Amino acid sequence: xxxxxxxxxxxxxxxxxxxxxxxxxxxxxxxxxxxxxxxxxxxxxxxxxxxxxxxxxxxxxxxxxxxxxxxxxxxxxxxxxxxxxxxxxxxxxxxxxxxxxxxxxxxxxxxxxxxxxxxxxxxxxxxxxxxxxxxxxxxxxxxxxxxxxxxxxxxxxxxxxxxxxxxxxxxxxxxxxxxxxxxxxxxxxxxxxxxxxxxxxxxxxxxxxxxxxxxxxxxxxxxxxxxxxxxxxxxxxxxxxxxxxxxxxxxxxxxxxxxxxxxxxxxxxxxxxxxxxxxxxxxxxxxxxxxxxxxxxxxxxxxxxxxxxxxxxxxxxxxxxxxxxxxxxxxxxxxxxxxxxxxx
Ligand code: X2X
Numbered sequence: 001x002x003x004x005x006x007x008x009x010x011x012x013x014x015x016x017x018x019x020x021x022x023x024x025x026x027x028x029x030x031x032x033x034x035x036x037x038x039x040x041x042x043x044x045x046x047x048x049x050x051x052x053x054x055x056x057x058x059x060x061x062x063x064x065x066x067x068x069x070x071x072x073x074x075x076x077x078x079x080x081x082x083x084x085x086x087x088x089x090x091x092x093x094x095x096x097x098x099x100x101x102x103x104x105x106x107x108x109x110x111x112x113x114x115x116x117x118x119x120x121x122x123x124x125x126x127x128x129x130x131x132x133x134x135x136x137x138x139x140x141x142x143x144x145x146x147x148x149x150x151x152x153x154x155x156x157x158x159x160x161x162x163x164x165x166x167x168x169x170x171x172x173x174x175x176x177x178x179x180x181x182x183x184x185x186x187x188x189x190x191x192x193x194x195x196x197x198x199x200x201x202x203x204x205x206x207x208x209x210x211x212x213x214x215x216x217x218x219x220x221x222x223x224x225x226x227x228x229x230x231x232x233x234x235x236x237x238x239x240x241x242x243x244x245x246x247x248x249x250x251x252x253x254x255x256x257x258x259x260x261x262x263x264x265x266x267x268x269x270x271x272x273x274x275x276x277x278x279x280x281x282x283x284x285x286x287x288x289x290x291x292x293x294x295x296x297x298x299x300x301x302x303x304x305x306x307x308x309x310x311x312x313x314x315x316x317x318x319x320x321x322x323x324x325x326x327x328x329x330x331x332x333x334x335x336x337x338x339x340x341x342x343x344x
Contacts, residue, residue, distance in 0.1 A: 028255040029063060029064070029255065029256075030092075030252075031065065032065050032066070032067050033064060033065065033066045033067070033092040033093060033252065034066075034067060034069055034074055034091055034092045034093070035049055035052075035053060035066050035067065035068050035069060035091075035092065035093045035094060035095070036069050036072055036074050036075070036082055036085070036086070036091040036093075036094040036096070037049045037068060037069065037070045037071075037072070037094065037095055037096075038070070038071070038072050038079050038082075038096075038097065038100065038199055039070060039199075039220070040068070040070030040071065041068070041070070042223050043219060043220060043223055044150075044151070044152075044153075044219060044275050044278040044279040045095065045097075045150070045152055045244060045275075045279075046068075046070055047275055047278060048095045048150045048244060048246075048271055048272065048275035049068050049070070049095045050068060051270075051271035051274055051275065052066075052095065052246060052267055052268055052271040053066035053067075053068060055267035055270060055271060056263065056264055056267045059263045059266075059267060060260055060263055060264075063260060064256070064260060064263075064264065066092075066093065069091075071200065072198075072200075074090060074091050075090065075091070077198055077199075077200035077201075078198055079097075079100040079178075079179060079198055079199060080100055080103050080179035080180070080198075082094060082096055082100050082101065083096070083100070083101040083103075083104040083105065083142075083144070084104060086143075086144050086247065086249055087142070087143040087144060087249070087250075089249050089251060089252070091249065092248065092249050092252045093246075093247065093248045093249065093252065094246075094247055095150055095244050095245070095246050096244065096245055096247065097152050097242045097243075097244055098110075098111045098112070098242050098243055098244075098245065099111075099112060099152075099178050099179070099180050099183075099242045100178070100179065100180075101245075102180040102182070103179065103180060103181075104142065105138060105139060105142050106326050106327060106328070107134075107135060107138045107327055107328060107331055108135065109180060109182050109323055109326060109327050110126075110131070110135070110327045110331060110332065110335055111126070111240065111241065111242055111243060112180060112182045112183065112240050112242070112323075113182075113240070113320050113323060113324070113327065113332065113335075114186055114239050114240060114312075114313070114316035114317075114319060114320055115238075115239055115240075115309075115312070115313045115316065115320075116240075116320075116335065116336070116339065117238075117240070117241055117339060118238070118339070119238075119344070120280060120284060121342045121343060121344050122339045122342055123151070123241050123243065124342070125338045125339055125341070125342035125343075126243075126335055126338055126339070127149040127243050128149070129338050130334065130338070131331065131334050131335050131338055132149065134331060134334070139245070139247065143250060144247040144248065144249060144250060145247060145248045145249075145250055145253040146245055146246070146247050147246045147247060147248065147264070147265045147268035147269070148245070148246040148265070148268035148269045148271070148272035149243050149244065149245060149246075149272050149276075150243065150244035150245070150246065150271070150272040150275045150276060150279075151241070151242075151243055151244055151275065151276045151279040151280070152217055152241075152242040152243070152244055152279070153217030153218075153219070153241055153242070153279050153280070153283075154217060154218075154236075154238045154240070154241040154283075155215045155216055155217060155239065155240050155241065155242065156215060156216070156217070156218055156221075156234060156235065156236050156237065156238070157175075157213060157214075157215045157234070157235040157237060157239075158213055158214055158215070158216075158221060158226060158231040158233065158234050158235075159173060159175070159212050159213030159214075159231065159232075159233050160209065160212050160213065160230040160231055160232055160233070161173060161212050161213070161233070162233060163233050163235070163300050163302045164233065164235045164302065165235070165302055165304065165308050166308060166311050166312075167190040167191050167311060167312060167315045168191070170187075170190050170191050170192040171191040171192070172191070172192070172193055173192045173193060173212045173213060174192075174193045174195060174210075174211045174212045174213070175187050175192045175193065175194050175195070175211060175212065175213045175214060175215070176194075176195055176196075176197055176202045176205055176206065176211040176213070176214040177194045177195065177196050177197075177214075177215070178196070178199075179196055179197075179198065181196075182319065182323050182326075183196070184196055185319045185322065185323070186239075186316050186319050189315055189316050189318060189319050190312065190315045190316065191315075195211055202214060203224075206226070206229045206230070206231065207229045209230065213231070213233075214231075215239075217279070218234070218236075218283065218290050218291075218294065219279065219290070221234065221294060222290065222293060222294065225297070227294075227297045227298060227299050231299070232298070232299055232300060233299065233300050233302065234291075234294055234299055234300070234301045234302065235302045235303075235304065236291065236301065236302070236303050236304070237304055237309060237312060239312065239316070244272075244275070246268035246271070246272060248264065291303075
């Protein structure tokens with residue numbers, strides 16, 4: 001005990017000396033900050049985190065060091081708890097999907113409203129305009145500091161059974177869905193049999209055939225070689241797209257000097273911009289090389305005609321109407337107007 005007290009007083013003296021000799025900024029800084037991500041660096045999402053961390057380290061001359069925790073490992077893979085953990089300080093910062101934070105921040109379900117965003121210009125019209133600003137105000141009120149947008153991407157449907165061209169083709173199919181309940185509602189409305197599970201649980205479920213299909217951006221299909229776990233059919237229907245958001249815990253944010261805050265914010269903006277380009281690569285070009293790559297894996301890629309797509313729009317419309325109230329009718333109205341006015 002005596003020794004411990006002695007050590008503590010030595011530490012107090014050292015800290016006191018530090019206040020005079022070291023720049024005041026260093027006092028509250030942690031040796032390392034914890035950044036949460038669902039997907040790691042081989043994916044655009046993981047690269048978003050890595051680019052952000054690297055830029056911050058370089059631009060702060062190492063004052064702010066960030067370690068990546070992909071697989072939401074700080075919360076044992078339970079991605080729907082990420083937002084609460086951020087607020088509580090279990091996580092210092094994150095690049096997170098709007099889907100995973102939707103259970104806590106209802107407005108984020110906006111991006112999951114089926115067929116709200118028909119193309120990339122529509123995503124940009126929301127995130128880069130007034131709607132995006134409103135969402136950031138909401139996040140700020142919800143207890144985190146939002147800094148920039150990134151992109152997970154349009155979520156396309158894959159399965160092991162058959163080509164899907166109509167809701168009837170989905171009938172009874174066991175589809176893994178993410179943790180926000182709007183997804184269960186959508187897949188039920190289309191006649192499928194949705195099973196909600198984390199991404200950590202989804203991978204073994206796909207491998208074992210416990211589920212028939214899933215929906216995610218196509219880069220994940222290629223990175224994980226999903227055809228090797230029986231996913232032989234892809235339908236590009238672009239029903240929803242999830243943006244990513246760069247955020248920092250409020251206490252951590254206020255522990256940084258204004259100059260460092262500006263650096264962290266600008267780095268998030270730069271990393272977000274670069275990542276969005278990576279996420280869209282191969283999908284925005286006229287010949288869509290990503291689809292060719294996937295077809296070359298022996299996968300049947302089904303693109304929907306306008307009429308075929310419309311059948312899915314119709315089937316999910318009651319879900320859109322129901323969730324409009326949860327998101328907030330005014331925000332949905334603004335979003336619809338922004339999408340309608342987008343530059344194509
Ligand atoms: O769980 C998913 O499907 C993923 C990886 O896309 C998200 O975290 C939303």
